[in-house]
Amino acid sequence: xxxxxxxxxxxxxxxxxxxLQGVSIAVxxxxxxxxxxxxxxxxxxxxxxxxxxxxxxxxxxxxxxxRIDGRxxxxxxxRGIAHVPDGRGTxxxxxxxxxxxxxxxxxxxxxxxxxxxxxxxxxFPRLLERHKQQAGTLSGGEQQMLAIGRALMxxxxxxxLDEPSFGxxxxxxxxxxxxxxxxxxxxxxxxLLVEQNANLALELAGQAYLxxxxxxxxxxxxxxxxxxxxxxxxxxxx
Amino acid sequence: xxxxxxxxxxxxxxxxxYASLALALVMVxxxxxxxxxxxxxxxxxxxxIAWTLVQAGFPYWExxxxxxxxxxxxxxxxxxxxxxxxxxxxxFSVVMVFIGLLVIFNSVAGWIxxxxxxxxxxPFPTQAWYGGSYLSPHEVGMMGVTLVxxxxxxxxxxxTKLGLAMRAAxxxxxxxxLVGIRVGWxxxxxxxxxxxxxxxxxxxxxxxxxxxxxMMGGILLYALAGAVLGGIxxxxxxxxxxxxxxxxxxxxxxxxxxxELKLTVALCVIxxxxxxxxxxxxGRFVVTRV
Ligand SMILES: Nc1ncnc2c1ncn2[C@@H]1O[C@H](COP(=O)(O)OP(=O)(O)OP(=O)(O)O)[C@@H](O)[C@H]1O
Ligand SMILES: [Mg+2]
Numbered sequence: 001x002x003x004x005x006x007x008x009x010x011x012x013x014x015x016x017x018x019x020l021q022g023v024s025i026a027v028x029x030x031x032x033x034x035x036x037x038x039x040x041x042x043x044x045x046x047x048x049x050x051x052x053x054x055x056x057x058x059x060x061x062x063x064x065x066x067r068i069d070g071r072x073x074x075x076x077x078x079r080g081i082a083h084v085p086d087g088r089g090t091x092x093x094x095x096x097x098x099x100x101x102x103x104x105x106x107x108x109x110x111x112x113x114x115x116x117x118x119x120x121x122x123x124f125p126r127l128l129e130r131h132k133q134q135a136g137t138l139s140g141g142e143q144q145m146l147a148i149g150r151a152l153m154x155x156x157x158x159x160x161l162d163e164p165s166f167g168x169x170x171x172x173x174x175x176x177x178x179x180x181x182x183x184x185x186x187x188x189x190x191x192l193l194v195e196q197n198a199n200l201a202l203e204l205a206g207q208a209y210l211x212x213x214x215x216x217x218x219x220x221x222x223x224x225x226x227x228x229x230x231x232x233x234x235x236x237x238x
Numbered sequence: 239x240x241x242x243x244x245x246x247x248x249x250x251x252x253x254x255x256y257a258s259l260a261l262a263l264v265m266v267x268x269x270x271x272x273x274x275x276x277x278x279x280x281x282x283x284x285x286x287i288a289w290t291l292v293q294a295g296f297p298y299w300e301x302x303x304x305x306x307x308x309x310x311x312x313x314x315x316x317x318x319x320x321x322x323x324x325x326x327x328x329x330f331s332v333v334m335v336f337i338g339l340l341v342i343f344n345s346v347a348g349w350i351x352x353x354x355x356x357x358x359x360x361p362f363p364t365q366a367w368y369g370g371s372y373l374s375p376h377e378v379g380m381m382g383v384t385l386v387x388x389x390x391x392x393x394x395x396x397x398t399k400l401g402l403a404m405r406a407a408x409x410x411x412x413x414x415x416l417v418g419i420r421v422g423w424x425x426x427x428x429x430x431x432x433x434x435x436x437x438x439x440x441x442x443x444x445x446x447x448x449x450x451x452x453m454m455g456g457i458l459l460y461a462l463a464g465a466v467l468g469g470i471x472x473x474x475x476x477x478x479x480x481x482x483x484x485x486x487x488x489x490x491x492x493x494x495x496x497x498e499l500k501l502t503v504a505l506c507v508i509x510x511x512x513x514x515x516x517x518x519x520x521g522r523f524v525v526t527r528v
Binding site for chain 2: 051053083092105106
């Protein structure tokens with residue numbers, strides 16, 4: 001399969017603090033790729049680097065056959081990359097519905113946008129129940145659903161997810177992962193998933209990379225990674 | 239009673255001017271977290287442009303709308319050319335830039351148009367059917383124009399996609415970029431709209447106050463007071479605050495202390511409110527979950 005996103009030799013730094021060193025990752029088209037690593041490894045930084053936000057980078061990033069490194073964040077979004085950031089990034093003072101509408105901000109196909117509202121509400125019925133509620137008052141799980149829903153409203157080719165399981169009860173996490181699998185299958189949306197919960201992520205993803213203090217130390221089929229003894233000891237806890 | 243009603247209504251009319259400028263201040267504040275102290279001078283300068291156009295023979299309403307376009311462009315220019323380079327500077331540097339702008343616009347207007355006061359036409363006939371014993375036709379018309387402006391701005395932010403995107407960009411620029419909103423354009427658009435709203439306030443105030451470079455100084459102070467009184471993070475609260483300041487100022491001037499001290503009284507009332515409710519009367523009750 002071909003790669004929809006290819007990162008080659010990526011370095012990233014916040015001011016003088018170097019975080020990523022020579023990171024190379026490929027996200028296969030139509031697949032789910034997981035990026036795993038401990039706290040502070042640089043997972044969030046990798047996603048920020050892809051969207052050219054808050055971090056200085058060098059190296060090449062190719063999306064759907066075109067270089068996107070150095071482009072403005074909003075242009076990268078407009079090309080079809082939806083980023084569900086660390087901390088979810090919902091608009092707290094706006095309603096659920098307004099948040100979703102903003103996801104479709106750059107789209108002109110009104111009828112399809114209306115269909116997509118229904119589609120998102122079908123994935124997340126909870127959002128429909130609360131569509132007039134201020135996003136800031138939603139529960140953590142609902143906020144995560146809203147953040148994913150807003151990303152879906154963009155009709156992205158690639159979905160970047162930064163720890164969607166963070167701070168959520170196991171039941172809700174299961175639910176969200178089930179929906180992510182459905183989205184990937186139904187919409188053919190490629191996914192780059194950053195997770196600490198390595199068990200779940202390796203279950204869902206076809207490919208996986210392991211990031212350790214800013215360097216990729218392992219990459220390949222999820223099943224192979226999950227079977228590696230050192231990975232099992234360090235990340236899977238058995 | 240008659241006199242009281244007259245003072246009250248007249249306070250509402252001038253309060254509308256403060257409300258417009260307060261709204262302009264808050265629109266810029268929400269997206270940049272800075273008070274544009276030069277907003278009043280931009281309005282004054284735009285009003286001079288209107289005056290020039292009227293002198294050149296343009297009919298009033300043509301001059302009015304051309305001035306709005308000019309004021310919009312001026313607002314965009316100030317935001318993109320002067321403020322953008324200092325957006326990451328310290329708070330006080332930005333305040334200095336605004337105060338510098340205030341002084342520059344004031345003296346440039348004085349240099350071009352001199353400091354002698356000029357009469358500025360009112361678009362409303364002096365003997366209109368709707369004028370009466372309580373308010374002059376200009377005051378009634380001015381109230382009408384203010385209401386239309388506030389209504390249009392409200393509808394724009396509430397019901398249009400662009401208005402929604404502007405609110406989003408002001409609230410969370412990072413997330414806005416992630417959905418493809420061009421945040422820089424939104425800031426420029428907000429500054430342009432603020433400039434145009436200020437210009438309306440200037441053109442409505444000028445027939446009463448007479449046009450001169452210091453015309454908007456007092457109005458800016460009252461508008462700022464209104465914005466703080468109503469809640470600097472809530473445009474509609476700020477506008478309402480502006481109206482309240484107008485009423486308090488007028489009633490205090492007429493009944494309590496006379497015109498010399500009315501500013502003092504108005505400010506005392508505001509300080510009093512803020513002591514008890516620091517976020518302003520209608521300051522947004524911030525709902526966030528941590
Ligand atoms: N804005 C910033 N300024 C300076 N340093 C930063 C900034 N953000 C992150 N860092 C540093 O970069 C390193 C990598 O951070 P990053 O957030 O990418 O880690 P992560 O893998 O996402 O960790 P976690 O699992 O805890 O979210 C950390 O050492 C962190 O302290
Ligand atoms: Mg992280």
